[in-house]
Amino acid sequence: MLNLEFLTSQFLILAQEEGAKSSLQSLIIIPIMLVAMYFLVILPNKKEEKKRKEMIGNLQKGDTVVTSSGLHGKIVEFKDNNETVVLSVSANTNVTFDTSAILKKKV
Structure with a gap:
């Protein structure tokens, strides 16, 4: 009986540690995705809009x-x-x- 309680408590501790690692990984992935989105979507659009405004200004x-x-x-x-x-x-x-x-x- 003692071994079963010990194993159960050890399993719960491991599960909590894995949950903490999972949430930490999620918190790290979000800023990485935001930075990637900036370089892949926002920055090229800004450059294209700047070129277009320059072209319109030179007409x-x-x-x-x-x-x-x-x-x-x-x-x-x-x-x-x-x-x-x-x-x-x-x-x-x-x-x-x-x-x-x-x-x-x-x-």
Whole structure:
């Protein structure tokens, strides 16, 4: 009887130690995952957004651009302190877009 109680208490002690190790490992894994997510997701998105803002800032009249909706056009003028841009999409058709809708500049 004494041996059974001793074995049971030893088993419970080992189980508690394993539980403590498991929770400690969980606490270590979470920051590692956050750091990995920063380098794999957030940092590349920041770099891409910086490039895009730089491209939009360097646009000039006469540049051919593509909007986020897929419309191709030539910049005719900028309005509202460069907040909006007027694109010429055909001979007599001009369309106004926010500059944030410009996806890329065609070469």
